[in-house]
Amino acid sequence: MRNTYLKELYAIAKEDKNVLSLVSDNGMIVYDEFRRELPEQYFNFGISEGHMVTAAAGMASCGKIPFAYTIGSFLAYRAYEFIRLDVCLQKLNVKIVGIGAGVTYGYLGPTHHSTEDIAVLRCIPNLTLLSPATPKETKRLVHFAYELNGPVYIRLGNNLPKELYQPEQEVVPGKISRLREGDDLAVFATGEIVYQVMEAAQLLHQQGIEAAVFSVHTLKPLNEMELLKLAKPFRLLCSVEEHSIIGGLGGLIAEALTANGCCKRLVRIGLRDCFAHGYGTPSQVLTTNQLDAAGIYAQILAEYK
Amino acid sequence: MLEQIAKEIRKEIMITAYHGKSGHLASALSAVEIMTALYFGDVLKYDASNPNWSERDKLIVSKGHASLVLYCILNRIGYLTKEALYTFCQPGSVLGGEPKYGDVPGVEATTGSLGHGLSFAVGIAIANQLDQKDSRVYVLLGDGECQEGSVWEAALSAAHHALDNLTVILDRNQLQAMGDTEDILGLESLKEKWQGFGWDVTSVDGHDLNALVQTLQADRSSKKKGPRIILADTIKGKGISFMEQVPIWHYRMPNESELALVKAELGITEKELLA
Numbered sequence: 219m220r221n222t223y224l225k226e227l228y229a230i231a232k233e234d235k236n237v238l239s240l241v242s243d244n245g246m247i248v249y250d251e252f253r254r255e256l257p258e259q260y261f262n263f264g265i266s267e268g269h270m271v272t273a274a275a276g277m278a279s280c281g282k283i284p285f286a287y288t289i290g291s292f293l294a295y296r297a298y299e300f301i302r303l304d305v306c307l308q309k310l311n312v313k314i315v316g317i318g319a320g321v322t323y324g325y326l327g328p329t330h331h332s333t334e335d336i337a338v339l340r341c342i343p344n345l346t347l348l349s350p351a352t353p354k355e356t357k358r359l360v361h362f363a364y365e366l367n368g369p370v371y372i373r374l375g376n377n378l379p380k381e382l383y384q385p386e387q388e389v390v391p392g393k394i395s396r397l398r399e400g401d402d403l404a405v406f407a408t409g410e411i412v413y414q415v416m417e418a419a420q421l422l423h424q425q426g427i428e429a430a431v432f433s434v435h436t437l438k439p440l441n442e443m444e445l446l447k448l449a450k451p452f453r454l455l456c457s458v459e460e461h462s463i464i465g466g467l468g469g470l471i472a473e474a475l476t477a478n479g480c481c482k483r484l485v486r487i488g489l490r491d492c493f494a495h496g497y498g499t500p501s502q503v504l505t506t507n508q509l510d511a512a513g514i515y516a517q518i519l520a521e522y523k
Numbered sequence: 524m525l526e527q528i529a530k531e532i533r534k535e536i537m538i539t540a541y542h543g544k545s546g547h548l549a550s551a552l553s554a555v556e557i558m559t560a561l562y563f564g565d566v567l568k569y570d571a572s573n574p575n576w577s578e579r580d581k582l583i584v585s586k587g588h589a590s591l592v593l594y595c596i597l598n599r600i601g602y603l604t605k606e607a608l609y610t611f612c613q614p615g616s617v618l619g620g621e622p623k624y625g626d627v628p629g630v631e632a633t634t635g636s637l638g639h640g641l642s643f644a645v646g647i648a649i650a651n652q653l654d655q656k657d658s659r660v661y662v663l664l665g666d667g668e669c670q671e672g673s674v675w676e677a678a679l680s681a682a683h684h685a686l687d688n689l690t691v692i693l694d695r696n697q698l699q700a701m702g703d704t705e706d707i708l709g710l711e712s713l714k715e716k717w718q719g720f721g722w723d724v725t726s727v728d729g730h731d732l733n734a735l736v737q738t739l740q741a742d743r744s745s746k747k748k749g750p751r752i753i754l755a756d757t758i759k760g761k762g763i764s765f766m767e768q769v770p771i772w773h774y775r776m777p778n779e780s781e782l783a784l785v786k787a788e789l790g791i792t793e794k795e796l797l798a
Contacts, residue, residue: 264679264683269645269673269676269680272642272673273643273677273680275632275643276646277646277647279624279646279647279650280647282653300673304643
């Protein structure tokens, strides 16, 4: 997704000189083409995330469209007040791009994990929250962010090249995508963990259980009416996220359901009020935290029975 | 002429605060001459009939709690009516204790949480360079504000990007909310610190209008590379004798007897106060 993001941003910036690429000392190789071809539109702000975000807001007040990119945990937590006051309160056209969604930085541990970012960012007014799972979603949502005049946070994970969408299936910003049909239960997921969910659904299938899988790529604004409609046929709903179960996808689905008088059972699968345990590759950390396909399968199966 | 404007702005600050029953009076009074010199001393480039003129200079009041002085000046140049000015801090008003971008013509950034304005200005200065604009960006920075780490991130950045279209005026009144800056978290030597961060530093008496205008005009025409800072020595609460350099007046309104003294010292009539 990171590579897809950079490829699309480069294409957009090449056509629109007001689009600026800001980084906070990262992207050594992946940004090479951008730096070489569009040096006037590239700024490395050094290791100063809050400053980068606010300088981006200043640029946006002059008509620029800055995409400020660095590790999501350093944006959502360290630069929080700068996002809140300088970008969102002033409704400025800044795109905040956090890489390393969830436990992508598995070797480095919780300092680099973005596992509470949805919770803390989604309560800031005026901020659109996008969380693509696949290259197709990333491509569409980067363009959507560019076209939208206002603050956007894009939550990016690793670089999984496999596409989960059918060739003819479109990504519609603001809607929820159905990636797998099923009649027995519905699983809503966001970001790259959708890949694990698709595998878990396959494991459930082997047990004769058919799970419908939905990718919630637009976390805010959440299309509540569509969510209710999609949830209606199922007796059991699950949310799966590489994030705390508090305040993230599970939280926002629960809020939408209860606010609309829907009292279906919702199983929230994610980090249970803890920092992710262990180190290793992202998949190893997912396994340690029961968030790989086998762990998700086991948790859903236990609830289904 | 400028002295008269400064005198009238001081009066207006008190009358506006009286209407709003709120405001950081002493912080605003500290910066009256600095702001008068900027707006009326042929320094800041702006169009009194068009606050959105694309070639204008921008001023960011990073010490947002000094909003009273900014609002009174925006009223004086015609961006705000007197009626609007006197809604300060009241329900339905767009004039909060801290200035908000988008709500008030002439407010170029939302400030209030300290340590944001300089970073915002760095972004504007870079955008102006990209657009090859002749416009400058000015920042009114508080001295206590320099205790925020983000100020120094922005200072590094401005020097690194050689932003010679950026000028900071540091309102060096030596006081912050609880007392003397040097007793709370020492800042000196500010001159050496800013020089060490790669800035061109000059000093001026922040209440001497002639010196301020001269310094700001020289800064404007200077061809020096890199960002500049003007350390303006000021007196917090300047113009009201019992407020001057007294920490408690950081955020307090005068009671009835104190108000009588203020009126006498600033020459405010009862009619003006209740306007």
